[in-house]
Amino acid sequence: MDKVIGIDLGTTNSCLAIFEGGVAQVIPNPEGSRTTPSMVAFTPDGQRLVGSIAKRQAVANPTSTVFATKRMIGRKLKSSEVQRMQMTAPYKIAAADNGDACVVVHGRRYTPQEIGAFVLRQLRESAQEYLDQSVKDAVITVPAYFDDAQRQATRDAGRLAGLNVLRIINEPTAAALAYGIGADAAGTIAVYDLGGGTFDISILEYSQGVFQVKATHGDTFLGGEDIDVRLMDVLIEGFLAETGIDLHSDPVALQRLKDAAERAKVELSTVEETEISLPFLTADASGPRHLRRRLTRDELESICQDLIEATLAHCQDAMQAAGLQPQQITDVLLVGGMTKMPMVQREVARLFQRQPNRSVNPDEAVAVGAAIQGGILAGDVGQVLLLDVVPLSLGLETSGGLMTKLIPRNATVPCSLTEIFTTSEDYQPLVNLHILQGERPLAADNTSLARFELVGIPPALRGVPKIEVTFNIDANGILSVTARDLGTRREQQVRVRATSGLTESAIERMLAEAEQYQDSDRINVELADMRRRIQGLIYTTERSLAESANYLTETELSQIRADLENARRSIDSADLYRIQQVLKELEKSAFRITEVMYKDFA
Numbered sequence: 148m149d150k151v152i153g154i155d156l157g158t159t160n161s162c163l164a165i166f167e168g169g170v171a172q173v174i175p176n177p178e179g180s181r182t183t184p185s186m187v188a189f190t191p192d193g194q195r196l197v198g199s200i201a202k203r204q205a206v207a208n209p210t211s212t213v214f215a216t217k218r219m220i221g222r223k224l225k226s227s228e229v230q231r232m233q234m235t236a237p238y239k240i241a242a243a244d245n246g247d248a249c250v251v252v253h254g255r256r257y258t259p260q261e262i263g264a265f266v267l268r269q270l271r272e273s274a275q276e277y278l279d280q281s282v283k284d285a286v287i288t289v290p291a292y293f294d295d296a297q298r299q300a301t302r303d304a305g306r307l308a309g310l311n312v313l314r315i316i317n318e319p320t321a322a323a324l325a326y327g328i329g330a331d332a333a334g335t336i337a338v339y340d341l342g343g344g345t346f347d348i349s350i351l352e353y354s355q356g357v358f359q360v361k362a363t364h365g366d367t368f369l370g371g372e373d374i375d376v377r378l379m380d381v382l383i384e385g386f387l388a389e390t391g392i393d394l395h396s397d398p399v400a401l402q403r404l405k406d407a408a409e410r411a412k413v414e415l416s417t418v419e420e421t422e423i424s425l426p427f428l429t430a431d432a433s434g435p436r437h438l439r440r441r442l443t444r445d446e447l448e449s450i451c452q453d454l455i456e457a458t459l460a461h462c463q464d465a466m467q468a469a470g471l472q473p474q475q476i477t478d479v480l481l482v483g484g485m486t487k488m489p490m491v492q493r494e495v496a497r498l499f500q501r502q503p504n505r506s507v508n509p510d511e512a513v514a515v516g517a518a519i520q521g522g523i524l525a526g527d528v529g530q531v532l533l534l535d536v537v538p539l540s541l542g543l544e545t546s547g548g549l550m551t552k553l554i555p556r557n558a559t560v561p562c563s564l565t566e567i568f569t570t571s572e573d574y575q576p577l578v579n580l581h582i583l584q585g586e587r588p589l590a591a592d593n594t595s596l597a598r599f600e601l602v603g604i605p606p607a608l609r610g611v612p613k614i615e616v617t618f619n620i621d622a623n624g625i626l627s628v629t630a631r632d633l634g635t636r637r638e639q640q641v642r643v644r645a646t647s648g649l650t651e652s653a654i655e656r657m658l659a660e661a662e663q664y665q666d667s668d669r670i671n672v673e674l675a676d677m678r679r680r681i682q683g684l685i686y687t688t689e690r691s692l693a694e695s696a697n698y699l700t701e702t703e704l705s706q707i708r709a710d711l712e713n714a715r716r717s718i719d720s721a722d723l724y725r726i727q728q729v730l731k732e733l734e735k736s737a738f739r740i741t742e743v744m745y746k747d748f749a
């Protein structure tokens with residue numbers, strides 16, 4: 148079987164791993180980083196940038212740099228989560244034709260699936276480069292709390308990236324695999340996963356290599372970014388009080404504040420105090436205004452205390468759902484970048500009455516587990532069977548607008564359940580099936596997954612026809628529903644995907660576009676990178692030229708000036724070869740100046 152890559156498609160960062168030579172290892176991206184920002188930027192001249200290159204230019208291009216779209220995947224624009232996101236995101240969020248949330252950049256709409264696919268394609272390319280072979284098969288992880296629409300949308304993102312998604316697994320389950328738990332003993336673990344945008348707590352039982360998720364709880368809208376936003380608000384308020392300037396309407400200042408807030412938060416995991424310094428943040432009639440503020444770890448902890456407490460409340464709910472006391476948990480695993488925060492480690496230890504296990508890098512655990520699952524599917528790892536559960540109940544709308552649950556929350560997948568329904572009116576020729584997911588008793592309060600009709604029911608008094616409805620959930624947690632009239636044997640089946648997500652034809656179109664633009668996308672990324680390097684080199688060469696002009700000969704001076712001029716003229720060229728040559732020439736000039744500067748010390 149071909150190589151199977153494991154991908155943690157994260158809200159903030161994504162990570163890629165592969166099972167090779169008996170171990171799972173993280174594949175770094177071409178820049179050498181082990182995680183890649185889940186960010187996509189669109190430049191005014193039509194280039195698309197992905198990953199760190201997108202993050203690096205985010206300050207200068209805030210409205211066209213898209214991040215955290217995982218929070219929107221498979222969700223409607225009018226959902227409360229997306230509405231909340233709309234209030235803080237610097238980019239525009241709108242509705243797709245089917246009401247799903249999408250982003251709008253330079254007048255073009257992009258679904259969260261497409262944005263996810265841009266990131267996945269980049270990871271796939273990293274894997275291909277690293278393994279020096281074509282890669283198609285993948286295991287992708289999702290938060291345990293994702294509903295059916297969100298899982299399907301994630302799988303569609305994989306397809307758009309040209310991947311054959313063999314399996315979608317829950318992030319905490321993947322983490323348990325990464326921690327190597329369960330090979331020969333039995334026990335119960337809690338996986339506490341606090342990342343940039345989502346929080347999950349899962350309680351897993353294991354015995355002789357079999358994992359079973361007993362309960363999953365969480366919040367797809369709670370993570371490190373909420374702490375960053377809180378911290379930004381504190382900085383904005385302080386700045387307003389000091390200068391009378393409200394920074395809310397300044398996108399560039401907001402992006403800089405966001406970066407600085409995140410940096411300070413990360414620093415405070417290792418030091419007790421840090422300084423936030425943003426020179427030239429804005430300007431008013433009196434001239435440029437700078438922001439400078441000291442922040443202590445204690446202050447940060449009080450700013451985000453209720454957010455961490457909210458995660459602990461979810462932990463308690465999950466333990467209750469699993470019918471367990473903290474003492475019955477044999478191991479607590481930490482996953483997600485935010486678990487490096489000392490307060491998180493402290494509070495988790497307090498709640499579970501034990502020190503959490505931190506033997507695997509929390510940024511990488513999920514991807515490593517996905518790679519192990521890939522190894523299992525490829526037949527490279529034996530003896531581990533993975534069982535997940537349904538995160539939210541699944542059922543049908545029945546008379547009176549109620550939801551009748553067929554598969555309860557936390558049922559183990561894969562599973563199948565059949566129930567017999569009947570008509571509610573005399574001579575009813577068809578039944579309407581409305582498939583729902585959620586925990587609320589009224590149909591209208593739950594997520595509508597799909598509607599379909601079973602037609603051709605022979606005339607009969609109400610209550611006589613017998614309609615057999617089967618809900619089947621595969622190992623990916625993806626639902627298909629079959630309805631069969633037992634009298635006529637007429638059958639109707641849907642793979643649930645009707646009210647959300649991309650249509651089959653939209654996926655086909657996007658795949659064709661991706662294929663068509665693959666080469667130009669790659670060239671555009673290379674061009675963008677090359678231009679940035681040239682810009683930097685022009686700047687440093689000009690500076691060192693000013694300082695060392697006296698030590699250079701006339702010929703050298705005119706050669707360097709000509710190279711500089713050529714670089715300035717060529718920077719906007721779309722000819723990759725030309726721009727590469729220009730960079731090479733300019734590098735030679737820069738080296739010449741450096742040689743002269745240091746010749747006395749040789």
Ligand code: AMP
Nearest residue numbers: 159160342343371413416483484485487
């Ligand atoms: P993830 O989604 O797992 O990649 O986690 C990303 C989140 O973790 C972001 O909000 C980061 O700011 C945060 N993070 C990463 N490293 C640290 C650290 N050392 N201390 C605190 N937060 C961190």
